[in-house]
Amino acid sequence: MEVLARSLISAFPVISGVPLWAVTLLIMVVVAAILLVFFLTFGGLGSYVLRKVAGDIQVRIGPNRVGPYGILQFLADGAKLILKEDIIPAKADRFLFVLAPYLVFIGSFSAFVVVPFGVGLIAADLNIGVYYVMAVTSLVVIGILMAGWASNNKWALLGGMRAVAQIVSYEIPVAMALLPAVLIAGSLSLQDIVRSQGGLVGIFGWNLFHNPFTFFSFFLYLTAGQAETNQTPFDLPEAESELVSGYNVEYSGIRYAFFFLAEFGDMFVVAALASACFLGGWHVPFFRAEALPSLWGNLLSLGAFLAKAFGLVLVMMWVRWTLPRLRVDQLMRMSWKYLVPLTFVNLLGVSLWLLVFKGKGIPQLIASIFTG
Amino acid sequence: MKPNVPVEALHTQEMLINMGPQHPSTHGVLRVILRTDGEVVVNARPDVGYLHRGLEKIGERVTYAQFMPFTDRLDYLAAMNCNCAWAWAVENLAGIEVPERAEYIRVIVCELNRISSHLIAFGSFTADMGAFTPFLYSIREREKVNDLFEAACGNRLTYNYARVGGVSADLPQGFLEKTKEFLDYFEPKIDEYNNLISYNKIFVHRLANVAAISADNAVAYGLTGPNLRGSGVSFDLRRDEPYSVYPKLEFDVCVGTGERGVLGDCFDRYMVRINEMRQSVRILRQAVAQIPEGPVLAKVPRVFKPAAGEVYFRSECPRGETGFYIISDGTGNPSRLKIRAGSFVTMNIFETVTRGLMIADIVAVIGSFDIILPEIDR
Numbered sequence: 001m002e003v004l005a006r007s008l009i010s011a012f013p014v015i016s017g018v019p020l021w022a023v024t025l026l027i028m029v030v031v032a033a034i035l036l037v038f039f040l041t042f043g044g045l046g047s048y049v050l051r052k053v054a055g056d057i058q059v060r061i062g063p064n065r066v067g068p069y070g071i072l073q074f075l076a077d078g079a080k081l082i083l084k085e086d087i088i089p090a091k092a093d094r095f096l097f098v099l100a101p102y103l104v105f106i107g108s109f110s111a112f113v114v115v116p117f118g119v120g121l122i123a124a125d126l127n128i129g130v131y132y133v134m135a136v137t138s139l140v141v142i143g144i145l146m147a148g149w150a151s152n153n154k155w156a157l158l159g160g161m162r163a164v165a166q167i168v169s170y171e172i173p174v175a176m177a178l179l180p181a182v183l184i185a186g187s188l189s190l191q192d193i194v195r196s197q198g199g200l201v202g203i204f205g206w207n208l209f210h211n212p213f214t215f216f217s218f219f220l221y222l223t224a225g226q227a228e229t230n231q232t233p234f235d236l237p238e239a240e241s242e243l244v245s246g247y248n249v250e251y252s253g254i255r256y257a258f259f260f261l262a263e264f265g266d267m268f269v270v271a272a273l274a275s276a277c278f279l280g281g282w283h284v285p286f287f288r289a290e291a292l293p294s295l296w297g298n299l300l301s302l303g304a305f306l307a308k309a310f311g312l313v314l315v316m317m318w319v320r321w322t323l324p325r326l327r328v329d330q331l332m333r334m335s336w337k338y339l340v341p342l343t344f345v346n347l348l349g350v351s352l353w354l355l356v357f358k359g360k361g362i363p364q365l366i367a368s369i370f371t372g
Numbered sequence: 373m374k375p376n377v378p379v380e381a382l383h384t385q386e387m388l389i390n391m392g393p394q395h396p397s398t399h400g401v402l403r404v405i406l407r408t409d410g411e412v413v414v415n416a417r418p419d420v421g422y423l424h425r426g427l428e429k430i431g432e433r434v435t436y437a438q439f440m441p442f443t444d445r446l447d448y449l450a451a452m453n454c455n456c457a458w459a460w461a462v463e464n465l466a467g468i469e470v471p472e473r474a475e476y477i478r479v480i481v482c483e484l485n486r487i488s489s490h491l492i493a494f495g496s497f498t499a500d501m502g503a504f505t506p507f508l509y510s511i512r513e514r515e516k517v518n519d520l521f522e523a524a525c526g527n528r529l530t531y532n533y534a535r536v537g538g539v540s541a542d543l544p545q546g547f548l549e550k551t552k553e554f555l556d557y558f559e560p561k562i563d564e565y566n567n568l569i570s571y572n573k574i575f576v577h578r579l580a581n582v583a584a585i586s587a588d589n590a591v592a593y594g595l596t597g598p599n600l601r602g603s604g605v606s607f608d609l610r611r612d613e614p615y616s617v618y619p620k621l622e623f624d625v626c627v628g629t630g631e632r633g634v635l636g637d638c639f640d641r642y643m644v645r646i647n648e649m650r651q652s653v654r655i656l657r658q659a660v661a662q663i664p665e666g667p668v669l670a671k672v673p674r675v676f677k678p679a680a681g682e683v684y685f686r687s688e689c690p691r692g693e694t695g696f697y698i699i700s701d702g703t704g705n706p707s708r709l710k711i712r713a714g715s716f717v718t719m720n721i722f723e724t725v726t727r728g729l730m731i732a733d734i735v736a737v738i739g740s741f742d743i744i745l746p747e748i749d750r
Contacts, residue, residue: 058508154389158411158731232502233574242732244395322568324575325502327732328411 031123035112042268043261044074050317057321081260084253089152092250096150100143101251101258107139108265115272116190118282118301120294129190130182133273134175137228140262141167144237144247147259151250159246162328163230163237169335170227170234176343177221180214180350181207181277184359190273194281198288206280210361213349218278220343225270226316227335229263233323236331267313275308386414393422397500397735400745404722404738408731416726416734418719423749431709435675436462437536439709444530446694446711447747449492452478452485452521453689455534460615461685461696462536466678470670474538475617476663480551481524481533483652483659487558488517489690490645490652497642497739498569501578506569513561516554523547536676538669548660555660559653562646570646579642580633583725583737590636593721596714597692598648599741602628602641609688621658623651638740645742675704691715691742713747 005023009016015023048063048071055062063070088097114129116122126132141164148160182188184207185196197205207214227234238246248259275281282301326334357365387408393401401422407415427446431439443454456478463470495510518528523544525533533539569575585595590603600607608625610618626647628640680702686695692714701707718741726737 054504058505059512060508154387158389161410235502236732242397242735321505323503324498324569324572324578325732326574327578327730329730330574330577 035123036109039109039112039265040261043264044078046264046267046313047077047260048074049314053314053317054321057318078257081257082254086253086255087250089250091152093150093152096146097250098255100147100150101255101262103143103146104140104262105143105258105265107136107141107143108262108269110136110139111269112265114190115269116194116276116281117305118298121282121298121302122191125189125191128188130175130178130188130193130273130277133269134171137266137269138167138171140266143262147251148247151247153250155243155245156247156249159237159243159249162243163247165328166230166234166236166331166335167228169332170224170339173220173224173335173339173343174228176340176347177217177224178273178277179347180210180217183347183350183354184210184214184361190276190281194276194283197280198283203280203285204363205283206278207361208278208280209363211350211353211357212362213346213353214278214361217343217346217350218274220339220346221274221278222270222312222315224335224339224343225274226319227331229266229270229316231267231316232320233326234331235320235325236328267316268309271309271312271316272305274312275305279308279312281305281308384409391416391734397496398738399496399743402738402743402745402748404734406731406734411730411732413726413729413731413734416723416729418722420716420719420745420748423745425746425750427750428709428711431711432706435704436466436678436706437674439706440534440536441530441532444532445746446713446750447489447689447691447715447744448529449744450485450489450690451529451531452481452533453489453687454694455531456482456616457685457687457689457694458696459534459536460687461683461698462678464685465681465683465698465700466536466676468537468670468672470538471667472617473542473664473666474668474670476659477539477543477668478534479617479621480543480656480659480663481521481531481539483656484517484520484551486652486690487649488514490649491517493645493690493739493742494565494642497742498575500735500739501575503569503572503575506565509561509565509568513558516557520547520550520554523550535669535672537672538667540669542668548663551656551660555653555656559650562649565646570643576632576639578732578736579639579740580637582633582638582733583729583740584634584637585721585725586636589721589724593724594717595692595721596717597688597690598626598644599641599692599714599718601626602644602740603636604628604630604640609686609693613686615685615687617659620662621655623655626651638736641740641742677702677704686712689714691744691747692718694747711750713750715741715743715745715747716750718743719748 005020005027008023008027009020051073052062063073066072066076088094111133113123114126114132144163145160148156148163181193185193187193197207203209208218209215230237238248248256251259282305284300284304360368389406389408390403391406392398392403398404403419403422405417405419406413425445427442430442440455440458443458444451446454491510491514495507499507521531522528524547525531525540585603587603587605590600590605595603604627606625606627611625626644628635628644630636630640631643632639678700680700682697682699684695684697686693693712694714695712697710697712698706699708722737722741726734729737
């Protein structure tokens with residue numbers, strides 16, 4: 001940010017009188033606003049796509065009334081949610097009840113800070129990027145438990161309890177499944193992880209094809225990520241047919257919208273991390289986006305990254321509308337008895353691979369045969 | 373908060389939860405009082421009666437013919453079966469001969485209705501299990517059955533089609549061809565359901581070994597229909613106490629086999645319904661081929677007075693045995709009417725089988741029993 005601010009000041013001598021910290025702050029606000037707009041747009045359009053995909057899968061049409069092909073449905077929904085009466089149950093814990101949606105929203109939104117959208121397009125290239133995402137998305141848990149508890153509703157409480165047990169359990173396999181990418185890049189920074197995948201032609205630089213363990217790791221991550229974002233088959237915290245609506249049952253209007261948006265935000269973060277860590281992030285196959293002039297390179301890499309992330313979001317929706325839901329004990333068993341050990345073994349496998357083959361992946365090994 | 377609370381002083385409490393009467397998966401206005409220890413259900417007591425309309429009492433105040441529309445409201449997902457069950461019961465009481473074509477028509481609409489009812493059972497069950505897509509698949513097929521019924525009697529839910537002595541109107545032109553078309557379309561769909569969800573690993577895990585009812589228990593608690601057959605008891609009124617033209621039709625009685633868990637678990641009850649749809653298709657194909665020409669309504673006076681006496685007639689409805697016990701005192705309306713409904717009797721065993729299950733299993737059990745509330749509360 002500060003580097004950007006310095007270059008901005010040197011480029012426009014008019015603002016040279018403005019102190020550096022003010023320009024930096026201004027840039028931060030602008031970046032945050034851009035991210036927020038992206039977040040809201042993704043939440044809105046995502047909900048439209050989700051409903052359209054659901055419609056296609058479920059032999060029905062989906063939203064088709066507001067605007068062409070119903071594309072403006074999300075605006076109508078948003079307006080409705082804003083205008084709706086904001087109900088706080090009489091016996092709710094008012095303070096926690098009001099606070100909870102913000103925590104969930106913040107937890108989900110903060111993760112966007114380190115999402116590597118393109119060559120230079122990252123709000124803050126933290127050197128602890130992956131760790132940071134894991135940390136801030138944990139904030140969601142507190143918000144959800146708060147919502148469940150403060151609602152003073154037994155179904156909401158059960159939903160909150162389930163959510164906490166689930167998200168805490170699945171955070172371990174999620175983190176463990178991401179670690180192979182960290183090991184290969186030798187850095188926790190998401191930009192570094194993406195850069196480490198650009199060495200080879202086409203899609204073979206991707207961590208997905210680095211070695212069998214990373215290939216496996218990708219699917220482990222998607223599975224655990226699906227659980228982390230509370231989607232079917234792991235949508236127990238909001239299991240409509242069991243818990244009525246789960247932790248958000250007492251929420252209405254804009255407060256409900258916060259939960260809703262946070263859910264979509266989480267979905268995007270999981271997809272974004274998966275594409276950054278395994279699918280080459282913003283690398284365009286058979287093309288070097290970094291080599292292009294700055295703006296074009298940025299845009300092209302942004303397009304590649306969003307295409308990959310949205311593709312994964314679509315896969316998650318597809319799974320969501322196909323599978324039934326696990327039971328809570330089966331969910332726990334799946335995490336602790338299968339996913340956690342598997343991800344650990346996987347991590348060990350990747351470490352050994354990197355040790356034995358001096359950090360080279362299968363495609364690189366094959367390439368090295370031909371090149372000498 | 374008090375500091376230094378010894379661990380022994382900390383304890384958990386059982387939580388009392390009202391599941392229903394407004395709950396997405398109690399299939400209506402069933403209220404289950406759950407006593408839970410965390411996610412584990414200590415006790416689940418069903419509280420029925422929210423939909424009580426006094427159908428039996430109404431039956432004593434109206435004539436035999438006038439009660440027909442009320443049977444629609446007995447089990448609205450299988451109104452044809454209830455219509456016909458009432459017609460058969462009254463005909464048994466009054467000794468009325470029914471034209472053969474009318475009997476065939478009744479069997480055709482009953483089996484079509486059995487398919488559509490089982491479709492809803494299948495669909496809502498999968499929706500309860502968290503998979504919403506199969507539900508809409510089943511609705512897609514049910515629409516076609518409803519179209520057929522609309523052609524036959526003008527209604528899509530409460531048909532009021534049967535009459536004492538036959539059916540209200542002959543089948544419209546092209547009905548049988550349309551039925552054949554539907555059967556050709558529908559039969560492969562059952563495989564589609566099985567591919568999509570029935571043998572899905574998560575689905576099987578959710579249902580297998582859950583709330584198993586032994587054959588002895590099922591008989592002792594008076595379960596009937598698919599719930600009884602799910603426990604491996606081969607008993608079907610269409611075969612074992614034949615009525616109408618069922619003896620002329622060939623079909624198998626589907627029973628649970630315990631293929632994925634123990635005998636009589638939720639999965640078996642679910643599979644029995646899936647397989648019964650196949651058998652209904654088989655029955656329909658024969659009935660459509662065999663149906664003779666002729667009148668569809670016997671000459672029965674509008675108000676007729678059966679001789680004093682009593683009759684109990686039971687027929688195989690999608691949710692088990694629906695029986696009408698009618699006492700006639702020689703007047704135009706029943707002196708006493710008792711309705712035996714499959715779902716109501718099924719609720720007896722609910723508390724026993726759900727002990728110690730998880731909350732999510734309660735939903736599975738309700739779904740696997742395929743209860744319908746108007747039949748429970750009558």
